[in-house]
Amino acid sequence: MFDVHNNGLVDGLRIGLKILRLEFAHYDYQSRQTISAKDFALSMVASADMSHLGRLLERVDGLNDDPRLKDARLTFEDLKNFAELRKKLLPFSLALFSFGEVNGLLTRDDFQRAASHVYGISLSNIVVEIVFHLFDANRDGNLSFDEFVRVLHKREKDVAQPMETGIMGWLSCGGNRMHNPLSSWMFS
Numbered sequence: 001m002f003d004v005h006n007n008g009l010v011d012g013l014r015i016g017l018k019i020l021r022l023e024f025a026h027y028d029y030q031s032r033q034t035i036s037a038k039d040f041a042l043s044m045v046a047s048a049d050m051s052h053l054g055r056l057l058e059r060v061d062g063l064n065d066d067p068r069l070k071d072a073r074l075t076f077e078d079l080k081n082f083a084e085l086r087k088k089l090l091p092f093s094l095a096l097f098s099f100g101e102v103n104g105l106l107t108r109d110d111f112q113r114a115a116s117h118v119y120g121i122s123l124s125n126i127v128v129e130i131v132f133h134l135f136d137a138n139r140d141g142n143l144s145f146d147e148f149v150r151v152l153h154k155r156e157k158d159v160a161q162p163m164e165t166g167i168m169g170w171l172s173c174g175g176n177r178m179h180n181p182l183s184s185w186m187f188s
Contacts, residue, residue, distance in 0.1 A: 035074055041133070059133060104144060107142055108132060
């Protein structure tokens with residue numbers, strides 16, 4: 001399904017897109033081709049550093065109290081664009097805060113402009129509103145580095161690890177078990 005060249009290698013981009021489509025379909029259980037702002041926010045929270053989970057889930061629940069967001073609907077393209085930014089979080093964060101004020105704070109316009117200029121990714125106003133609703137911890141209307149990047153960085157770093165160090169690496173050691181007594185013992 002994913003080995004398009006039949007060479008035993010998996011196309012990571014196809015897998016990532018397929019997973020994103022499955023995630024979108026999970027939230028779009030009524031097949032409306034859109035998901036709620038709350039579901040979109042839950043997707044963001046699922047990608048955040050788990051040490052911030054409680055606070056972020058409270059923010060997700062607070063979406064229903066915001067008249068701009070409670071009935072908002074987002075498309076697959078919105079989800080895909082934000083996921084693309086998450087994959088490039090570290091370089092994006094450097095660019096992001098170069099667009100911000102001298103004091104290191106970022107406005108909504110700065111955030112959208114950075115995504116567009118650096119990666120050519122267009123974020124809708126509603127996506128930006130959700131980002132600020134979730135990550136603007138002190139509710140001052142700006143994002144600081146701590147409020148946004150550090151929350152998402154740990155999880156993105158974990159996800160970005162090469163597959164060889166994860167489950168695929170563990171499984172691949174089975175092919176080398178003759179060369180490694182420990183793996184021979186594990187697979188016997």
